[in-house]
Amino acid sequence: MGKPNKLAFIGGDARQIEMAEYLWAQGDEIYLFGFDQWMRNTAGITKAKSDQEIPWDQLHAVILPVSGLKANQKVEACFSSKDVILNEKWLKQTPESCVIISGISTQELEDLLQKVKRKTIKLLERDDVAIYNSIPSAEGTLLMAMQETDITIHKSNTIILGFGRTGQTIARTFSVLGAYAKVGTIHPAEKARAEAMGLETFEWKNLQNEVQSADLCINTVPASVLTEDILVHFPVRSVIIDIASPPGGTDFSFAKQRGIKAILAPGLPGAVAPKTAGQILAKVISQLLGTNQVEKEA
Secondary structure, three states, X not given: OOXXXXXXXXXXXXXXXXXXXXXXXXXXXXXXXXXXXXXXXXXXXXXXXXXXXXXXXXXOEEEOOOOOEOHHHEEOXXXXXXXXXXXXXXXXXXXXXXXXXXXXXXXXXXXXXXXXXXXXXXXXXXXHHHHHHHHXXXXXXXXHHHHHOOOOOOOOEEEEEOOOXXXXXXXXXXXXXXXXXXXXXXXXXXXXXXXXXXXXXEOHHHHHHHHHHOOEEEEOOOOOOEOHHHHOOXXXXXXXXXXXXXXXXXXXXXXXXXXXXXXXXOOXXXXXXXXXXXXXXXXXXXXXXXXXXXXXXX
């Protein structure tokens, strides 16, 4: 077994806790910053009270929250009693081989990386993470659908917009439960995949007609797709669950005017299954750091 990696988590939510504990169990040295309100103490996991308690010059990776870096270099920190700001000078103290790991890319993160010149990995942009995450996303979508509708999923008219990795798992889940699931996508390959799975599809140009009988519409497309000209054709009883990245693909203001229940629900894995979501990310990080894949993928 090689030397343990030294990893610093800067802010985060329950997923970071699971990641830290998983990686610690694998033998890595863990430093947490921005977790003063996390009450559990684990031997071998250091809750740093200040940046001076972190060995920046020895770190193999700095792990940011899934939401990445926000304005003014602020990071999400659910377990901190005060704002957590990622200081540029901390990263400049790290070895050149140190990798910055984030869930997503933001302009603030890209600007910072231009200054510190460190490799970076965006976990949520990886195919393996997206496929694994599609499972808690589908379960979370199903939970919301059951809570927000007054009918059973069985025999419901359910439309799934987009048939990427998450859309595939959602369509399969609802279909197995007996929903009349129909898939809309502009991509011929996705349409072919859906039909190969035995799912009914429709041409995107026919979306206005398709939504007229929809009990439930699940959008996974990160673009403006459910606009006014589409929403006017929805029955008022319909429920829209939009799991695309903010701001979603739905005109929520117009949906509200029409009395249609439309819910923006991004980040479902962390919301409904933080333990599983954290373990998914931790396993990928462990594989990357343990098999020297960082150089290839960063």
